[in-house]
Amino acid sequence: MNRHYARVIALQSLYESDFRHDEKISILFERHINNIEENPENTEFGKDLAQKTHDKQSDLDKDIEKYAPDWPIEQVAIIDRNILRMAICELYEFDTPPKVVINEAIELAKSFGSETSSKFVNGVLGSVYRGSDKYQEEEKENG
16 A cells, blocks of 8 residues: 555544544544555554544644634535645654645545645645745755
């Protein structure tokens, strides 16, 4: 399984967790991963991404509201907010190059979101990235 597919499984788990508050994210992830018969490579990445995103949800929601002030978190489509949560978490907590994180999130939005999801996700994540330490470090390296 490649990392893109691991992100899909993580996203499915996070999406379901918005409806099932009684199950742990790890249980949801395991159920989704057990439904596929692919190489388990990157399973830990996906599981870790889902868990960290779930654990940091309130902080991630604050970031979304900060960078999308016209959209209170409860008004953001469920799939869009979970894509944003997951991408922001990956941007902050993992060593994945920021452009890869943003491109992956846009692809997930195109696949699972509405007609306008990819533009919304791109705009919010671009702002989050520009406000992050990773952007500042990249600017110093290139400047």
